[in-house]
Amino acid sequence: MRFIFVTVIKEMKRRFNDPGGLISAIMIPLAVGFLMATVMGGGGGQPSIKAQLLVTDLDDSFVSQGIISALGQDRITDMIMLQKVDHEAGQQRINEGDGSGHLIIPKGFGKAWLEREEVALQLTVNPSQSISPRLIREMLESLLDLGDYLHKVFGEELKIIARSLDGNELTGISTSVFSANIADKISGIADLVFPPAMTVEDITPQPETASVSFALLMFPGILVMAAFFAANGQSTNFWTEKEKGTLGRWVASPNAFFSFWIAQWFTAMLLTAVVAFPILLAGFLYLDIRFEKFFTALAWLALTGPILFSVLSLIQVLAPSKKAGGMISTLIMFPLLMVGGSFFPTETMPKFIATIAQYTPNGRLVEPMKGYFTGEYGASGMFIHVWGIMAVALVLVLLAGWISTRKALA
């Protein structure tokens, strides 16, 4: 056991004396994460989707102003940012891809709606966006449904309002009757429209997904990418030591050869922690994640290193040479990183690829960590996912050890 510890220390010294691999394992994931988050426009802690709706009000009636003020309600402004523009400016901005949609309320819209004549709102959407225009369309359709209900309930009153717009002013008596009719109708439908004096208090803890940014969705994948690089470097050590002759000294020493692999396993754990530390720190600061999660996340990542190391080591020892092992592991590693959520979050993937991601070793490691960062899991919920994978990893590394014993002696 002591010699395993001594070997881990020796391995760490070797990595620090030749830090090129460590620096790459830190810098490449950081660069990929930074580029992807920048390209996809996901800043730390900012809502990821907010539609920008440009509105041109050519009607300028109380109906058109009602629409604009409805779109400016608090709940809606969480999703849609409204901006009034004139007709030409709106068209030009949409043509340049600036904005999610341009809504034109045509002249005479209010009167036509009051008199229930055929009328249309004109909406031009940005073809380069998919989610935001859909959001705007659904919001407008809801508004139009509301307008239809208003006509069904207050049809007569709306006609009176329309006539008043043509200059037929209401007399004192007709105003009283008008008001009384509206009051009667409201009290008539009150039981249907207004809720009973009973409320349900939702005490379910709110997940932190409300403001999940693209960068936060990417972050666990970036961390696992770093763990992958660290594990890959360590997995080639079997060939390096064989070529350098030091593996021969190992075999000739009185130590059991399996202790070599156990030492490599623990080295992968420490190396992953070393590589993950600066990335984790940068991510926590940038994404404003609660710092109390830092060391739990680091511990989780340290455990992912040996898991990935086991998979890659098995590939290495099955390969006929160091060169072939390097090629095969690279050929396997990059597609796994792509599919497993290190370059794109699974949330942005087609459903079938996201399903495949769940069955990749790195994908299985990314999702629990994502859940931990977004509040879906607590620490124990995250670690529950690792023990089974660790057991499989231990079997894999012992298998690699058994195969490599024969190769070391060849």
Next chain:
Amino acid sequence: MIEVRDLQKSYGDLIAVNRVSFSARPGTVFGLLGPNGAGKSTTISCISGLLKPTAGTIRVGGFDLAGDAVKAKSSLGIVPQELAIYEDLSARDNLAYWGAAYGLKGDGLKQRVDHVLNRIGLMDRAGDLPKQYSGGMKRRLNFGCGLVHEPAILLLDEPTVGVDPQSRERLFDLVREEKTKGTCVLYTTHYMEEAEKLCDELAIIDHGKIIAGGTLDELRAEFGGNDIIRLTGSFEASRVEPVIAGLNAGVLSLTPESLMITISEGARVLPAVLQAISATGADIRDTRLSEPNLESLFLKLTGKDLRA
């Protein structure tokens, strides 16, 4: 003490080591001499546990290598033919690591590392990485890694290949020191001079078989006290061979450019030999007279030059 009995190592139909037997005693240097590919490294790899023998037994320090590997290996120190050091660890860290591999720790390990650093002449560069060393310095560190744990048995597999003369002499001194301390040293080489300088006992190996063995004097006695005459120039075999037979000499090798013969009282009969061979039309450009050595012995036993 190393005892090898009927050691055999085969790779399919190829027999790399064929029923090799020898014993090496404490406080002696036992040499395995043979050309490249003769089976020296395979033999030493079997003794160090790097290769599993096809047949035969190996006892190291009194323990059977197959049955009691841990105890047998504990007494072994290995200096492989190829460098076996971590180039990304300092000399001190290399020695400390391999010392720890054999159970050394604490102050004992530190003192032992300092001692070996002094012995291999790397104390002033102990903190540097070997990638900054010369080839000779790396060889010395390779040597140091094999003896840092004070092994009772030291296996040296052609330790001077590619080493500059100064480092070679230092390595020879180290071998002699180990011998003086009572270490059993097994030394493989294809340099006759090294074997003659260092080895108390020798086994000459070729094509996986030991073809001669004993002390240097015992091996020289194979020549029955004859001397060796080497001639270079141009020779016609069909004319030279009958003349040599008439001189009661033996031909060790004869090529169009060289001739090596064994003959008694070489210094006295040399003028007559030169005259007789010149009479065949041979053009003699260089003449050397010497006592029999390993090279000539190897030539006599195998009919080929050890350096070939």
